[in-house]
Every structure is written in structure tokens, then in C-alpha cells.
Amino acid sequence: MQAAALKQAVIDHLHYSIGHPPVAMTLHDYYYALALAVRDRMQHRWLNTIQTNFDLKRKIVCYLSAEFLMGPHLGNNLLNLGIEQEARTALAELGQDLDSVLECEEEPGLGNGGLGRLAACYLDSLATLQRPAVGFGIRYEFGIFDQEIHDGWQTEITDKWLRYGNPWEIAKPEVACYVNWGGHTEHYRDEAGSDRVRWVPYRVVKGTAFDTPIQGYGVNNCNTLRLWSAEAVESFDFQAFNTGDYYQAVEDKVVSETVTKVLYPNDEPQIGKHLRLGQQYFFVSCSLQNLLHILELADVPVENFAERYAVQLNDTHPSIGVAELMRLLVDERRLGWDKAWAITVQTFGYTNHTLLPEALETWPLPMFQTLLPRHLEIIYEINRRFLDEVRARFPRDEARVARMSLIGEAGEKCIRMAHLAAVGSHAINGVAALHSDLLKASVLKDFYEMWPERFSNKTNGVTPRRFLALANPGLRALLNETLGGQWPVEVGWLHELEAKAGDAAFRSKWRAIKEANKKRLADYIRAHTDIELDPTWLFDIQVKRIHEYKRQHLNVLHIVTLYRRLKENPGLKIPPRAFIFGGKAAPGYFMAKRIIKLINAVAETINADPDVNTRMKVAFVPNFNVQNAQLIYPAADLSEQISTAGKEASGTGNMKFMLNGALTIGTLDGANVEIREEVGAENFFLFGLTAEEVERIKRERYHPTDYIASNPELRAVLELINSGYFSRGDAEVFRSVVDNLTFSDPFLVLADYAAYIACQEQVNVAWQDKEKWTRMSILNTACSGKFSSDRAIREYCDEIWNVQPVTVK
Numbered sequence: 157m158q159a160a161a162l163k164q165a166v167i168d169h170l171h172y173s174i175g176h177p178p179v180a181m182t183l184h185d186y187y188y189a190l191a192l193a194v195r196d197r198m199q200h201r202w203l204n205t206i207q208t209n210f211d212l213k214r215k216i217v218c219y220l221s222a223e224f225l226m227g228p229h230l231g232n233n234l235l236n237l238g239i240e241q242e243a244r245t246a247l248a249e250l251g252q253d254l255d256s257v258l259e260c261e262e263e264p265g266l267g268n269g270g271l272g273r274l275a276a277c278y279l280d281s282l283a284t285l286q287r288p289a290v291g292f293g294i295r296y297e298f299g300i301f302d303q304e305i306h307d308g309w310q311t312e313i314t315d316k317w318l319r320y321g322n323p324w325e326i327a328k329p330e331v332a333c334y335v336n337w338g339g340h341t342e343h344y345r346d347e348a349g350s351d352r353v354r355w356v357p358y359r360v361v362k363g364t365a366f367d368t369p370i371q372g373y374g375v376n377n378c379n380t381l382r383l384w385s386a387e388a389v390e391s392f393d394f395q396a397f398n399t400g401d402y403y404q405a406v407e408d409k410v411v412s413e414t415v416t417k418v419l420y421p422n423d424e425p426q427i428g429k430h431l432r433l434g435q436q437y438f439f440v441s442c443s444l445q446n447l448l449h450i451l452e453l454a455d456v457p458v459e460n461f462a463e464r465y466a467v468q469l470n471d472t473h474p475s476i477g478v479a480e481l482m483r484l485l486v487d488e489r490r491l492g493w494d495k496a497w498a499i500t501v502q503t504f505g506y507t508n509h510t511l512l513p514e515a516l517e518t519w520p521l522p523m524f525q526t527l528l529p530r531h532l533e534i535i536y537e538i539n540r541r542f543l544d545e546v547r548a549r550f551p552r553d554e555a556r557v558a559r560m561s562l563i564g565e566a567g568e569k570c571i572r573m574a575h576l577a578a579v580g581s582h583a584i585n586g587v588a589a590l591h592s593d594l595l596k597a598s599v600l601k602d603f604y605e606m607w608p609e610r611f612s613n614k615t616n617g618v619t620p621r622r623f624l625a626l627a628n629p630g631l632r633a634l635l636n637e638t639l640g641g642q643w644p645v646e647v648g649w650l651h652e653l654e655a656k657a658g659d660a661a662f663r664s665k666w667r668a669i670k671e672a673n674k675k676r677l678a679d680y681i682r683a684h685t686d687i688e689l690d691p692t693w694l695f696d697i698q699v700k701r702i703h704e705y706k707r708q709h710l711n712v713l714h715i716v717t718l719y720r721r722l723k724e725n726p727g728l729k730i731p732p733r734a735f736i737f738g739g740k741a742a743p744g745y746f747m748a749k750r751i752i753k754l755i756n757a758v759a760e761t762i763n764a765d766p767d768v769n770t771r772m773k774v775a776f777v778p779n780f781n782v783q784n785a786q787l788i789y790p791a792a793d794l795s796e797q798i799s800t801a802g803k804e805a806s807g808t809g810n811m812k813f814m815l816n817g818a819l820t821i822g823t824l825d826g827a828n829v830e831i832r833e834e835v836g837a838e839n840f841f842l843f844g845l846t847a848e849e850v851e852r853i854k855r856e857r858y859h860p861t862d863y864i865a866s867n868p869e870l871r872a873v874l875e876l877i878n879s880g881y882f883s884r885g886d887a888e889v890f891r892s893v894v895d896n897l898t899f900s901d902p903f904l905v906l907a908d909y910a911a912y913i914a915c916q917e918q919v920n921v922a923w924q925d926k927e928k929w930t931r932m933s934i935l936n937t938a939c940s941g942k943f944s945s946d947r948a949i950r951e952y953c954d955e956i957w958n959v960q961p962v963t964v965k
């Protein structure tokens with residue numbers, strides 16, 4: 157029935173919505189028609205969810221995030237609706253193959269990496285757990301750039317994801333908000349004699365909403381992702397046009413539309429990124445205005461704002477929301493300051509995702525004032541009251557007052573956005589146990605001492621629907637057969653696999669699935685790089701953003717070490733390995749781009765060397781994104797999580813690998829610590845310095861040259877790289893990388909080198925015992941339940957948001 161109806165719906169959409177004659181019909185048309193047909197099947201659930209939430213007046217989660225890295229929607233929606241098989245049949249009857257159709261989707265890459273993908277996993281869990289929620293963000297016209305590799309170097313290509321339309325979004329031009337920009341403020345007395353402030357902006361930008369329904373798995377709840385797009389306010393154009401200033405009118409239009417043009421890559425200095433602050437303010441203002449408007453529609457008094465909305469700040473990017481809500485409540489709704497402040501603090505929660513100083517946002521005061529003059533006044537007032545509180549709590553401690561101030565005064569004055577978020581939120585959390593502890597001991601130490609009750613940990617999680625059920629259909633089938641069909645929502649069932657790890661027949665099925673996944677990835681890699689990989693080899697994978705703290709170069713040092721060993725000793729017995737990398741570097745991050753070049757240069761030499769290429773190969777998968785990630789995680793035997801301890805807040809790739817049965821080689825960093833706790837030390841390859849040791853070594857002055865002097869193999873490896881051996885004789889190209897490691901090594905690569913090499917030898921030993929390895933692999937999946945985003949979302953709902961499930965008919 158469903159398949160027949162779906163087939164008819166596809167035929168209708170091909171005819172009525174797309175309108176190509178059969179002769180011009182493309183595969184993409186089938187994708188688009190199926191997507192529309194699937195969206196139609198979500199539509200009544202979506203509308204019912206909105207209506208139910210509105211009628212019941214229950215508290216709603218509002219997840220404010222500058223990034224939502226959703227990944228392709230079609231496959232996921234088919235899965236969550238439970239109609240994948242029907243869609244396959246319907247398309248087959250139309251002579252099309254579902255898998256080929258799925259590949260047509262341009263994924264909305266509206267995020268850089270972990271932070272944006274976490275937001276997407278959380279939306280999936282919120283809908284699945286039937287919690288009323290809206291994700292608010294930015295509809296970037298160009299998402300994260302597409303990466304191409306030319307001569308080993310990364311080149312960035314604009315991501316034109318909207319060029320063929322987006323069947324998932326529903327434009328809501330009538331949901332419009334007006335956002336002020338620049339200008340000045342005027343202080344006046346209102347009719348009742350109260351002092352008030354009016355903001356006279358230089359420009360007004362209009363935001364309109366685009367909604368994407370987010371279907372929960374196996375439930376009727378279908379939440380909303382509301383992304384704001386900027387456009388010019390037409391009346392302004394007309395005004396300028398009428399007075400003959402045509403160019404001013406056009407300029408206004410161009411400037412306004414620029415606001416949501418492009419996603420900023422992270423890991424780049426934010427200096428001068430005036431537009432980035434503009435983007436943040438734009439989407440936050442639209443979202444908060446929208447919430448107030450909905451409250452009004454529901455006839456709920458504004459005083460009840462915090463009872464109706466739990467607003468989460470995903471990192472500091474939306475933290476201007478604290479000042480904006482104050483402005484809306486005090487200036488526009490005319491609430492008294494104290495009442496408004498109580499509502500604000502009760503409303504917001506703040507999640508910190510990094511301790512790296514360069515990623516903690518601050519805005520130069522003059523720039524901030526130019527764009528947001530009223531918010532600067534409000535921040536001064538928040539700060540004045542806050543510092544009075546600090547002084548009352550910690551008398552005669554002016555050093556503390558200076559440290560905690562919302563205004564940084566060392567050098568150019570700046571606004572510290574993490575402090576604004578911390579002061580304006582009733583709950584503050586880190587994203588893994590270690591990270592939350594470090595947060596309390598370092599970046600937000602003073603705030604922890606002031607308000608210990610505000611702090612908690614919420615270890616990240618990932619959705620088992622997309623990253624296991626959808627990405628790994630082979631394993632899904634085995635789990636369904638073994639555990640029943642409930643495991644995607646009740647991951648506790650995965651523990652039942654522990655008993656199965658001892659069953660030889662089960663292990664053999666497990667291995668067959670892994671090998672098929674490796675073949676699928678090898679086919680993909682061949683198609684995109686011409687590199688041929690053997691699926692029987694150990695697949696050792698590191699995919700994530702390229703950053704020095706994630707230490708892809710440590711991985712390369714291991715590869716070059718092995719290469720040298722094999723060249724020197726051709727009879728050396730080591731199990732064959734494929735080293736697979738993927739990840740984007742920020743376009744302006746010099747060292748990260750060199751590391752990509754280094755990986756590719758080493759790959760080129762090794763893959764072409766017949767002395768070694770029957771035992772090792774290296775591949776860099778271009779354009780790592782959600783779509784190819786779904787092929788990569790299920791194919792991994794070994795997951796590389798080798799960041800400098802204390803630097804990776806949590807990681808979520810580590811969880812996706814574990815879920816798919818990869819074993820981890822890693823440091824005690826981020827969520828690795830908890831992964832190891834869950835699976836047991838004997839099923840995890842641990843190496844390296846602890847966060848404490850890293851800090852101690854740095855305090856006592858770190859000398860990377862000592863490590864080189866005492867380790868001839870390390871010296872030889874660095875010399876080989878520096879000699880031009882991997883770069884066709886060009887001894888310059890990697891000098892900066894080698895010099896950086898030799899003379900500075902800010903992320904202690906050399907300090908961890910020996911331990912890493914030794915640990916990789918243990919990996920080789922374990923791999924050679926196939927049965928044992930498979931047991932360990934099964935145990936990894938069995939113990940991965942903690943890392944489901946459902947667990948994380950339950951914790952947020954119960955401990956921070958106080959948001960209950962709502963059944964949608």
C-alpha cells in the first residue's frame with residue numbers, strides 16, 4: 157500500500173512540482189520528487205506537533221546555534237518514518253535505484269564540524285524523545301566549503317548547496333523580524349515619567365524564516381529547525397530610490413543580504429570579522445523576537461517567558477542573546493531591570509565546547525559599539541551590577557574583579573562573550589567529564605567559585621539512528637535479528653551483545669559485515685582518489701577537522717616510522733594497514749594546510765613504492781562531510797583519537813567509530829576517557845601524557861629537542877621529511893612543519909611520539925589475533941550506549957531545561 161502510494165506521489169511530483177518532460181528527466185528529478193513525497197508524509201505530523209505544543213502551552217527547548225550540520229535528509233527521514241523499503245520498491249518500479257537517488261542530495265553543510273553536527277544529533281534525539289523543541293540558526297547561502305585536493309594541497313570551492321533548490325525547507329515569508337544595526341541611542345522619559353532608551357539604527361535588516369521539519373524516529377513528533385535568512389527591508393529601498401539615491405538603495409540591499417551569505421570557517425582569527433558578530437546578532441535577535449511573538453499569540457504574559465522557553469546557547473556564538481533579551485524586555489516590553497534579569501538568567505543555559513583560548517570569543521569594544529550601541533550600554537549595566545556582586549562576595553580582591561569582568565582591559569578593550577554567557581545563564585556545562593572539570597579549574601574557575609551550583613557536565617552523544625542504523629545497514633540487520641528492533645531507541649539493548657562476543661558464529665558474521673563495509677569504502681576511495689585499498693587490511697582511520705591539537709602529524713610520524721622500518725628491513729613482519737585520513741583545514745590556517753599536503757605527499761611516495769605498498773598504503777579522502785562519514789565510520793577497524801590531552805573538549809567522531817565497532821587508539825582526552833571506562837581498559841589502546849602532565853611539562857618549559865636527541869628513530873623520521881624525500885626533492889615545503897615540531901611543538905607531538913609508536917605495536921599484535929580483535933570490536937559496540945545523544949538529551953531535559961515529553965497524535 158505504502159509503496160504504491162509513494163510511487164504515485166513521486167509520479168505526481170515529477171509531473172506537477174518539477175515539470176520536466178520525460179526526455180529531460182534526470183536522476184536528480186527523482187531525488188527531488190521522492191524528497192517532496194516524503195516531506196508530504198511528514199507534513200501532518202509537523203503541523204500536529206506545532207499545534208499540540210501551542211495548545212498544551214508546555215515548555216519548549218530553543219536550541220540557539222550558529223551551526224547545524226544536518227547531513228543529507230532523505231535517507232534519515234525514510235529511516236525515521238520507517239518507509240525505507242517502501243521507497244526502494246516504489247523507485248524500483250519506476251526503474252530507479254534508491255541508493256543512486258540518495259547520492260543526489262546536496263548536503264546542507266551549515267557547520268564546521270563537531271559543534272554543528274552535535275546540534276543536528278540533538279535535534280534528532282529531541283524529536284525522537286518527544287520533547288517540544290525548535291533549533292534556531294542561520295540559513296547560510298554558502299555552507300562549509302567543498303574541499304578538493306590538487307597536487308596534494310587543499311583548495312576550497314564554494315558550497316552552492318541551494319543551486320538546485322532545497323525540497324526540505326518551507327519558506328515562511330510572513331514570519332519576518334526586523335533587526336537593527338549600528339546608529340546611536342537616545343535616552344528619554346516616557347509618558348509615565350520613567351527613563352527609557354530608544355535605539356536609532358543606521359540600518360535595518362529583515363530576517364525571514366525557513367523551516368525544516370525534523371522527524372523523530374518511530375514517533376509522530378516532528379519538530380522544527382528554523383533558519384533565518386537576511387534580506388533588505390523594501391521600504392528602505394523605496395525611500396532611497398524616491399529621493400534619487402539609487403546606489404544607496406542598492407548598497408543597502410547588498411549589505412543586508414550579505415549577512416547570511418556564508419558560514420565562517422572556524423580555527424581562524426576572528427579579528428575584523430565584523431560581519432560574524434552581525435550574523436550572530438541577526439539570528440539571535442530574530443529568534444528571541446519570534447519567541448516573544450509566539451508568547452503573545454498564545455496570550456501568555458511576558459513575565460512567564462522562562463516558564464515557556466528553555467533557551468540553550470550552543471557555545472558563545474549566540475551569547476549576545478543575553479543582552480538582546482534584556483533589551484527586548486526592558487526597552488520594548490518595558491519590564492523593570494530586575495524582573496527582566498531574573499527572566500533572562502532563568503531562561504538561558506550555556507554549553508562551553510572549547511578551552512582553546514583562540515576559540516573563546518571576544519569582540520573589540522569599538523567594533524562592538526559601532527554595530528550594537530544599545531547592547532554595549534546594557535552590557536555595561538549588567539557588568540556594573542555583576543561586579544558589585546563579586547566585590548560583595550570577595551571583598552578586597554580587585555584582581556578577581558578584573559579577571560571576571562565582562563570587559564577585558566588588557567590591551568585593546570574587548571567584550572568577553574564567555575563571561576556574558578556565564579553571567580546570564582542559570583546553568584553552565586562542559587561536554588565531557590574531563591572537559592567540565594578543566595572548565596571549572598581554568599577558563600571559568602572564578603565563575604565556578606562564585607556559583608558552583610550552576611555548573612554540571614553533559615557528556616556529548618551521537619544519534620544511533622543516522623550513525624548506525626542508516627550508515628551501517630549490514631550491522632543494523634544483524635542487531636535487529638539479535639536484539640530485536642528496539643535498539644535504535646533503547647540502546648541499553650546493545651549490552652546484550654557482550655554475551656555474543658563469545659560466540660564464534662556471531663563473530664564470523666560480525667567480521668563479514670565489517671569487511672563488506674570496508675569494501676564499500678575502498679570502492680569510494682578508488683572512485684575519488686584512484687588509490688586501491690585491500691579490505692582485508694587493517695583500516696586505521698583519522699577523520700576530523702585538521703588542527704595541530706588533533707595531531708594528524710603524529711599519525712604521519714608513525715607512518716613514516718613504519719615506512720623507514722620496512723625499507724631498512726624488508727623482511728619485517730607487520731600486518732598490512734591502510735592509513736586513511738579525511739578532514740578540512742580552515743582556509744587561512746597555514747599549518748593545517750601544510751599537514752594535508754604532508755599526508756598526501758607521504759601517501760604518494762608510499763603508495764608508489766613497491767618495496768612497501770603491499771603492506772602499507774595511505775589515502776586522504778577529499779571533502780570529508782556527513783555523507784561520506786556514513787561510509788567511513790562503519791569501515792574502521794582502528795579509530796585515531798590522538799589529541800593532546802586537555803585540548804579536545806569531547807570529540808564525537810570517537811563515539812561514531814565506537815558505535816560501529818572500531819577500537820580506539822587514544823589519549824586520555826575529552827570523551828576518550830569515558831569511552832575507555834565504558835569498554836574497559838583492556839579493549840582500548842591508551843598512550844600518552846595526561847592533561848595534568850601536559851600542563852606540568854609546559855609549565856616547566858618544554859624542550860622538543862631533548863626528545864629528538866634521545867630518540868634516533870624520531871630524528872631520522874624528521875630528517876627524512878625535511879630532506880624533500882616525500883616532496884620530489886623540495887626541501888622547503890615541509891620545513892615549517894618540521895621546524896615547528898623541533899623548536900616549539902605547542903601540542904607536544906614529540907613528547908608523545910615514543911608512547912604512540914609503542915602503542916601501535918600493541919595494535920599490530922592484537923590485530924593478528926582475529927578472534928580476539930573481533931571480540932573487542934563487538935564489545936565496543938556493546939558498550940557504546942552511553943554515547944547515544946538520547947542519553948545526553950534526557951540529561952539536558954531533566955537537569956537543565958525541565959522539558960517533558962509531549963505525545964503527538
Ligand code: 9GP
Binds near residue numbers: 270271272806
Ligand atoms: O572541539 C570541540 C569538540 O571536542 C566537541 O566534540 C564539539 C561538540 O561539543 O565541539 C567542538 N568545539 C567547537 O567546535 C568550537 O568550540
